[in-house]
Amino acid sequence: MAKNITETDVVIIGAGPVGLFAIFELGLLDMKTHVIDILDKPGGQCAELYPEKPIYDIPGMPEVSGQQLTDQLMAQVAPFNPVFHLNRMVTSLEKLSEGGWRVTTDEAEMFDCKVMVIAAGGGSFQPKKPPIPGIEAYEQSDSRNGTGVHYAVRKMEAFKGCDIVISGGGDSALDWVLSLQPIAKSMTLVHRRDAFRAAPQSVNKMRALVDEGKVNLHIGQISALTGDRGVLAGAMVKPKEGAPVLLICDIFLPFFGLTMKLGPVADWGLNLHENLIKVDTEKFATDQDDIYAIGDINTYPGKLKLILSGFHEAALMAHHAFKRVYPDQKLTFQYTTSSTKLQKKLGVK
Ligand SMILES: Cc1cc2nc3c(=O)[nH]c(=O)nc-3n(C[C@H](O)[C@H](O)[C@H](O)COP(=O)(O)OP(=O)(O)OC[C@H]3O[C@@H](n4cnc5c(N)ncnc54)[C@H](O)[C@@H]3O)c2cc1C
Numbered sequence: 001m002a003k004n005i006t007e008t009d010v011v012i013i014g015a016g017p018v019g020l021f022a023i024f025e026l027g028l029l030d031m032k033t034h035v036i037d038i039l040d041k042p043g044g045q046c047a048e049l050y051p052e053k054p055i056y057d058i059p060g061m062p063e064v065s066g067q068q069l070t071d072q073l074m075a076q077v078a079p080f081n082p083v084f085h086l087n088r089m090v091t092s093l094e095k096l097s098e099g100g101w102r103v104t105t106d107e108a109e110m111f112d113c114k115v116m117v118i119a120a121g122g123g124s125f126q127p128k129k130p131p132i133p134g135i136e137a138y139e140q141s142d143s144r145n146g147t148g149v150h151y152a153v154r155k156m157e158a159f160k161g162c163d164i165v166i167s168g169g170g171d172s173a174l175d176w177v178l179s180l181q182p183i184a185k186s187m188t189l190v191h192r193r194d195a196f197r198a199a200p201q202s203v204n205k206m207r208a209l210v211d212e213g214k215v216n217l218h219i220g221q222i223s224a225l226t227g228d229r230g231v232l233a234g235a236m237v238k239p240k241e242g243a244p245v246l247l248i249c250d251i252f253l254p255f256f257g258l259t260m261k262l263g264p265v266a267d268w269g270l271n272l273h274e275n276l277i278k279v280d281t282e283k284f285a286t287d288q289d290d291i292y293a294i295g296d297i298n299t300y301p302g303k304l305k306l307i308l309s310g311f312h313e314a315a316l317m318a319h320h321a322f323k324r325v326y327p328d329q330k331l332t333f334q335y336t337t338s339s340t341k342l343q344k345k346l347g348v349k
Contacts, residue, residue, distance in 0.1 A: 003103070003118075004108075004109060004110060004342075005102075005111070005112055006034060006108045006109070006110070006111045006112070006113075006218075006246065006314045007034045007111075007112045007113075007242040008032050008033065008060060008083075008111060008113050008324070009026075009033070009035075009115065009325045010031050010032065010033045010113055010114070010115045010116070010117055010321065011033070011035075011036065011101070011103045011111045011113040011115075011117070012033055012034070012035045012114055012117045013033050013036055013037075013090045013103070013116070013117070013118050013119060013120050013265075014035075014036075014037055014044060014118070014119035014120040014121055014295070014297070014320035014334070015037035015039070015042035015043070015044060015084060015086070015119075016037075016042075016044020016045060016046070016048050016119060016121045016295060016296075017034050017043070017044060017045075017069060017070065017073060017295075017307050017310065017311075018036060018044075018119045018121070018235055018294050018296070018310030018311065018313070018314060019037070019117070019119035019294075019295070020035075020042060020043075020070070020073040020074065020076075021073060021076075021077075021280045021310070021314045022075040022117055022119055022294060022318065023080055023082045023318065024073075024076050024077050024080065024286070024314075025272050025314045025315045025317070025318035026080075026117075026258045026290065026321065027077065027080030027082070027317055027345065028081070028318070028336070028342055028346075029052065029319070029321075029322045029331065029344060030322075030326075030345075031115070031318070031321060032080075032114070032201060033080070033082045033083070033321065034082070034083045034084075034085060034091075034111055034237065035082055035083070035085065036085045036088050036090050036103070036105060036126045037084070037085075037088070037169075038086075038087065038089040038125055038126070039086060039087070039125055039174075039309060040086050040087050040152075042074060042084065042086070042125065043067065043069075043070030043073075043168075044121050045066075045122065045260075045296075046066030046069055046070050046307075047067055047070045048125060048258065050065075050066045050103075050167045050224055051066045051067035051070075052065050052066070052239065053065060053066055053287050055069060055344055056173075057288065057306065057307075057308065057335050058264075058291065058307060058308065059144055059308060060325070062289040064164065064319055068070070068334070069288050070173075070191070075317040076223055079345065079346050079347045085105065085109065085185065085325060087099065087152065087154055087157075088105040088106060088107050088109070089106045089263065089264065090103055090104070090105055090264065091105060091106050091126070091264050092102055092104045092258045092264065092267075092268075093116065093268050093291075095288075096112060099114070099289075100112060100113055100114045100115070100290060101116045101290065102247055103114055103116065113232055114290065114324060114325045115290050115291075115292070115321045115325055115326030116155075116279060116290060116291045116292070116295055117290065117292045117294060117317065118265065118286070118292065118293040118294070118298075118309070118319070119268075119293075119294050119295045119297065120184045120263075120265050120295075120313075121260070121295055121296040122260040122262075122295075122296055122297075122341055123262040123263050123265065123275075123297075124260070124261060124262075124263040124264075124265075124326065125258040125259070125260055126258060126259060126260075126261050126263065126334060127151035127152070127217060127254075127255075127256065127257075127258055128199075128256040128257050128258065128259050129151075129254070129256070129309050130167065130222065130254045130256055130320050132222055132224065132225060133224065134221065134224075135149055135225060135226075137140070137225075137227075137230050138225055138227060138230060139151075140233045140253070146155065146231070147162070147231060147250045147251060148232050148250075148251070148252070148319045148341070149225070149232065149252045149253075149254070150251065150252075150320075151253075151254065151255075151310055153176055153253065156180060156183065157183075159180055159183065159184065159251050159267045160174075160183045160184075161183070161184070161185050161253070162185055162248075162249075162250050162251045162252050163184070163185050163247075163248050163249045163252075164180055164185075164186065164187050164188070164249060164251040164252075165185070165189075165190060165222070165235045165247055165249040165251070165253070166180075166189050166190070166221055166252065166253045166255065167190045167191070167221075167252070167253070167254045167255065167256070168191065168195045168254060168255035168256055169191040169192075169195070169196040169201065170196075170198055170255060170257065171192070171197070171199060172187075172255040173189065173191070173195060173253075173255040174198035174199070174202040174203060174206055175198075175202060175344050176253060176255065176284070177204060177209075177215060177315045178191050178206065178209075179206055181209060181214055181215055185216050186216070186248075186249075187209075187214070187216070187245055188215070188216040188217075188218060188249070189206065189215060189216070189217050190218045190219075190220060190221070190235075190237055190247075191219060192219070192220065192224055193215075193219060193225075193240075194219050194220050194238075195231070195326075206221060213240055214268060216247075218237045218239065218245065218247070219239060219240055219241055220237045220238050220239035220245075221237040221238050222235050222236065222237055222238075223236050223237070224236040225252065227245070229288075232250055232251070233248070233250070233251060234247060234248055234249060235247045235249050235252055244260065261274050264285070265277070265297065266273055268288075269288070269312070270286050270287065270288060270291070270293070271286065271298050274299070274345065276298060276299035277297055277298050277299065278298070279292070279293050279298045279299070279300055281296075281300050281301075282297065282320075283316055283317060283320035284313045284316055284317040284320075285317075285321075290324050292317045292320075292321065294313040294314050294317050295309075295310035295313065295314075296310070298313070300312045317334075319331065
């Protein structure tokens with residue numbers, strides 16, 4: 001067997017609230033999990049789209065913000081030591097002849113598992129691309145490579161000593177200006193207006209670097225990229241007023257926010273209805289052996305796209321998945337309040 005294949009009981013695609021709670025339900029039944037998400041943090045929509053907004057319909061929590069719910073779920077699953085693989089997109093699934101599935105990511109990692117749980121929500125979060133003609137010619141699919149257009153920074157070292165242009169006015173753009181400036185040959189920030197959505201302290205730090213001459217700030221929009229045979233050499237800024245300016249750069253990082261796309265899930269041969277995976281309501285299984293779908297990604301009669309529905313689905317899924325992972329064992333239903341066995345797994349003293 002090839003060296004870079006990880007074996008585990010369950011792979012969960014998606015570290016949104018439902019994927020996180022699935023770790024807990026599977027863990028109570030002794031199933032080990034690896035969790036893969038394209039975002040750089042757990043929490044799915046709660047952490048990415050509304051971290052500070054209060055949610056009012058989580059049972060037993062009269063009010064909890066998206067980020068607080070994520071933090072609580074992370075604390076709840078900690079006893080089960082799940083392994084997170086963030087910043088990775090699951091690109092393909094392959095059925096193994098001996099049973100189970102092989103999952104491959106865009107970082108070419110492979111995971112062999114007995115059970116697959118798709119908790120992919122509204123799909124994978126993907127970067128919004130700026131409307132620059134011909135940008136595709138300079139896009140780098142692997143952000144560990146230097147030069148070109150990148151929509152994420154996975155390895156800062158790859159950008160060391162480069163002329164970097166960052167475009168955007170939110171937290172990601174400003175955070176990367178501040179983090180990459182010390183290792184860059186030159187750092188330029190381009191934003192369409194002289195006001196920023198990012199945290200005020202980041203904006204203040206960036207402006208201080210501009211005053212020190214360490215960051216160049218241009219108010220305008222990147223209108224074109226220049227280079228030869230896919231090798232980036234410059235970015236043209238169209239300022240609000242005056243003539244366009246050509247910036248020398250070998251790295252261009254546009255941070256224009258994220259959008260949700262179904263992505264590769266559509267290509268896995270699952271029974272889809274309007275881009276959602278059809279499941280039964282007894283065990284939340286798909287039409288493929290040992291693949292379950294829970295949370296916003298699934299559909300069944302009466303489905304409500306609520307976090308609490310996903311939690312219920314995770315519990316029923318786990319009880320069925322147990323029979324697939326441990327075919328020779330009998331599952332006894334237990335409460336966490338009264339089962340010392342479950343409490344031991346949770347580390348209750
Ligand atoms: C503004 C807003 C307010 C909301 N308010 C409420 C509320 O008050 N109450 C409520 O119950 N619900 C609310 N919701 C809905 C709730 O957020 C969703 O029901 C919930 O997030 C679904 O959880 P999930 O884990 O199924 O999916 P998600 O939260 O969407 O997480 C799915 C994860 O899977 C990842 N993923 C997908 N495909 C791949 C792939 N191929 N490879 C790697 N990773 C992948 C994504 O990056 C994502 O992180 C709200 C939603 C929004 C947008």
